[in-house]
Amino acid sequence: MHKDIKIIGSGFSALAASCYLAKQGHTVTIYEKNATIGGRARQLKKEGFTFDIGPTWYWMPDVFERFFADFGKKPSDYYELTKLSPAYRVYFGIKDFVTIADNLEEIAATFETIEKGSAKQLRSFMAKAQSNYDIAIKDLVYRPGVSPLELITPETAKKIGQFFGNISKDIRKRFKNKKLIQILEFPVLFLGAKPSDTPSFYSFMNFADFGLGTWHPKNGMYSVILAMKKLAEELDVEINTSCTIEKIIVEKGKAQGLIINGEKIAADIILSGADYHHTETLLDEKDRAYTEDYWAKKTFAPSSLLFYVGFDKKIENVEHHTLFFDVDFDRHAEAIYDNPKWPDEPLFYASFPSKTDAEAAPVGKEAGIFLIPLAPGIEDSEELRATYFEKIMDRFEKLTEQNVRKSVIFKESFCVNDFIKEYNSYKGNAYGLANTLFQTAFLRPKLKSRKVKNLYFTGQLTVPGPGVPPALISGKLVSELIDKNTV
Template identity: 30%
Template sequence: MPGPDGAGRGRRVVVVGGGIGGLATASLLARGGADVTLLERHERVGGRAGTLELDGFRFDTGPSWYFMPEVFAHFFALMGERIEDHLDLVRLDPAYRVFFEGADPGGPAQALEVSGDPEENWTRFDALEPGAGARMRAYAGESSEAYRTAIDHFLYTTFARSDRALGAPVLRRSGTLARLLTETLADRVARTVQDPRLRQVLGYHAVFLGSSPYRVPALYSLMSHLDLVDGVRFPRGGMYTVIEAIERLALAAGVRIRTGTEVTAIEVVPASRTARAPRRTGLARGVRLATGELVPADVVVSGADLHHTETELLAPEHATLPEPVWERRGPGISALLVLAGVRGSLPELAHHSLFFTRDWPGNFDAVLGNGASASPDALRVPEAASMYVSRTSATDMDAAPPGHENVFVLVPFPADPRLGAGGAGSPARAELEAHADRYLDQVGAWAGVPGLRDRVVTRRVVGPADFARDFSAWRGTALGMEHTLRQSAMFRPGNVSARVPNLLYVGGGTIPGVGLPMCLISAELVAKRLLGETSSRALPAPLRPGFLDASRATGRWPGARGAQPARDPHELQGSAP
């Protein structure tokens, strides 16, 4: 167990939650030499990145875009593996298709294909607005530079030493970075193009951040690098194959995975404050299960929803972020999901399709309100919605029975757990199903698929109430805490408790943010915390098996007595596989 001044030198780590962040953390720490148990309350791992097999159809139930491929490849390399040996990645062309609302809301929309070839895209953009192709090419180049700066200096830091991220390359770009932080993405885009359709192409990424282009800082223009420069990929077999691959790595590293196991509390014993831990109130000694069992631990890593961890799993006196703090924060967007098996072919839809309303600002105001902490009562469900539609059967023939297609519809929705509450047959659930009907009709009308809803042979509808119930999601949000400026980078909740120093956090609620790549980086940041590594660099790959042993022996684990600065991380590197 931990010594009197911190996390001590024990081996036992308990990871709460089997989402991608929890799985990746468990894998890394087990490779480092820790004795790791992962606890997941559902019968299979994956969390929001789940899979559903329904009447012969297969659906990814969460993240659908495979962005930032180098982050995935780096994680596998840390584990001494080649990602090519685990995933069959297909480059999509078109990358996606966009449907812009026409003059008649009930009629066909104007369509634009975004190609996998950047040069082809500049020509297409120029046809919509003369001169826009060159400006968007320049914008994409700047987004690539911002993306590289983020990867090299910000995303892989714990912010334990913020000055470590401010090297000469960052200081040379300080003027540009200041502008990117002080204006919104929408403002940045508006200075680039005038055509509202092109503005939507450059601004839609904000939805991936649980927000809108009118609220996220312009720094997130870096996301245009991902689709306009780097391209869009898809792992054949579905996004859940990523989860299955990391689960295999975890098991091979020695992680014990217990599914169907619900954690109800993080057990904390009192501990006095010290100069090194001035806010400390206790030390985690393990977690309590719904069965009453105590699973002991020297370090606890929670991959559960951060609000749930802080307000439900911890006693109030040990919470770094008690409930009043959350009331001033913004949960971001939730979602209505429609998973539909459809009879016949759907060539009108690409693998990825985006549907944009003309009143884009009004659409975002409806689901987000006017302030970061808007009350659910101030939010509303839009009549016609901007939305995302995935048809993975366009790439994976076995995702649907012969002669059928699978369709996944994601509609940005208010974060209000009352939406869809009450179970089958309740008025709220019936209303959610009616919304699903309306949005399927919208997809059919805009994409030119007559009778789309009549061709649905099976479907499942998921709403905010389901996210709240199944994932303990704060206010039923689907994507996690919104990435406004005050909830990004060093302003986002850190990955270690200020009051319980051997309790760490992983996942979308902590740094660096939401999305599968961010959760993989978040797992690496847990390892960096345990190493005492404060650089902004990613850890070298592959990591040497047992790389955590020296840190335990020298007391580098969180809050340990006489904690020392980390060694050069390259000392942790193993031989190439």
């Protein structure tokens, strides 16, 4: 049955949902609070440099292919992809780094030079990881989180133990070298929790990394947003920006519309791709499915301190993606999850899109993105940002053996306060709700409101979880749920 559907937000999940809903024959309108679309995946352009403000890793290309195939399209119809070779580099000290190749055989050979016998162990570990990937990404995550029975299949029954073990222990049973352990634990950080709190089944992230590789869309991840916008508009979705949602109108337990920039807009169905907690604050308290106490007890993925830096020269001794694991991971993780505070010595990540993409920076110059994971909800100030920029620049220059500070043309920062201001993000989290055992599938906030009829949610705080590929899947899941309930 045809419905008039209003969508809050224009991130990956909202755009994906808009396409599916329009294809089903509904009238779909998107309202975005910011001046440009993309949610957390917006773009910064300055002095000839181009930066992705949010996600910079393109993993699980098959999920993007599956999304576009649902509309008879391919990613290549909209943007150009390059497989990064090498995928990334990890620094552990001066002249002490591991470069991850773009294929498993070379990665296994690299592992073997670091720890004898580790190549065989890696192949065995990756075979299990691929099996998990086939179950999870090709099937399990495409379920709406309505019932625990969704997790019970002949395949998952064989792997029940992997839901109660954890990635950290699994890796340490096979590998002894600290560098290899940290490299293998890195992919699950995208799920927002410590490896010791992440179920073993999520080793499928290792297959996403070593098995499928790391890719880069020309002109950055924002190219994917623009592709989805184009697809949505081809399906007659209307997209509006600079629209502040002030209230979700509920009458007799049913969502009836929105108040946007002071104006009442009627709707048959409301779908929010905005922050779940914030969306519920647009309702009267009696209509909220989750209390403040509920949110306070949840394990949230980290926030981040990000710097977008224009350099007046090319940066040496780095790859497109470069990780700096030269300090104690456990101490940094403790400052995020156990005792929230600014870490004394943070791990950090750097991306140099102009290594792959000539248009990301003027000729002879370099675009750099630096990210420090932080606990959500901690103090954020310009003074702290400046202090931590100096901290990571000290180490960056030392580890990569070059002077870069004097080559900084400009730097822009983005941190906890900005996540709150720009995205209404709960405590300024960057990635959503972590995928721990008790925050998986049906244990996550629901796609459909339990209190208000015709109100739905999508995105990283609901099913299936944080990350760009899950956001695309979330959009599909909620559209199917809406379609099922409007027949």
